[in-house]
Amino acid sequence: MTARRDAIGIAGAGRFGTALGSVLARAGRRVVLWSRDAAVVEAIRTTRRCPRLPETELPGSLEATADPRRLAGEARFVVLAVTSTTVRDRARELGDAIDGSHIVVHAIGALAAPDNDRVSQAMEQGLPTLKLGAIAGPALPDDLAEGNSSSIVIASAFDEVVGEGRRLLNTPPVLRVYGSHDLVGVELASALSGAYTVVLGLSDGLGVAPGTRAVLLTRALAEASRLGVAAGAEARTFVGLSGLGNLLVRASERSADYQLGRRLAGGADPAAAPTEGARAALAGVALAGRLGVRVPVLQGIAAVLTGRLEPRRAAALISDTVAEAE
DSSP states (O other): OOOHHHHHEOOOOOOOHHHHHHHHEEEEEEEEEOOOOOOHHHHHHHSOOOBTTTTTTTTTTTTESSOHHHHHHOOOOEOOOOOHHHHHHHHHHHTOOOOOOEEEEEESSSSTTTTTTHHHHHHHHHHHOEEEEEEEESSSSHHHHOOOOOOEEESSSSSSHHHHHHHHOTTTTTTEEEEEEOHHOOOOOHHHHHHHHHHHHHHHHHHHHHHHHHHHHHHHEEEEEEEHHHOOGGGGGGGGGIIHHHHHHHTTTTOHHHHHHHHHHHTTTTTTTHHHHHHHHHHHHHHHHHTTOOOOHHHHHHHHTTTOOHHHHHHHHHHHHHHHHH
16 A cells, blocks of 8 residues: 555656656656557557656666556546547546556646546546546756656645655656646646747747847736636635746747748748646636637737737737737
8 A cells, every 4th residue: 555655656658648647757756657559658668768758768667558447547647638629538548457545637738629628627527536636847858858856736626646746756956846726727727827838939939139028928817817817716826836926937849839830931831749737728718708708819829820810910919909908
């Protein structure tokens, strides 16, 4: 029982899940990584590399399995690290293997498709445990894999989830973990930071002046906070690690959301290779509509992503709107 309590399960062998597992295993934690793809599991076992993070050699202590029952049997604490489009299906699969004693936190920086629920709400529908939470913050897969110092926040309504998450995931100096009880805020701040990262990539690609960029960033944070509060979150969460911290780190070429924004500025097809940030932008606009919240920055990038507005025209409209908001 002690071994199970001290092990960490990671559901999903994408870049983030694999990088997180690598950090934890190198710190001496027992890590079991679940992938539905048997070829990925075999590659990890035989080459110590994951096809989705091929540049990183994985520690021998990181175990891989294609069986969710093994994950559930060997780890009480599980990190769900899949995409927002598959989270409902993966939660149902995992739900067939776990029980009420398990703790499950997600690391998904978007809202859950197709209904744009918060991910924890989607998890509630597929998992038999109430001990749910989220992790978020400025921890990019590449930074984790390279051993660069990163930080995240774990949020849950349950003290046990926050406490166990900090105990198991905190592995300084590479990864420092902070706690929060504002689950709604952390989930929305994380999702919206991805959306605004696309906006910053677009503005940088169009050569927006630094002063205008600063105003845009300030208004984006105010907009996110306004939407979050309307949804039941705490305003301060949006200037913390999951919001502002996320945004500052992701506004770089290492982020798929930022790269998408740059490509949009160059005339790329907005329908090609959508990112979690792009999906979060569309979901955020839908949420704002339901709550009656004005979100001009999100509406501008959503119009670009759906092909209704040319990027340069969207940037001008956003700039005009945020200037009026001042």
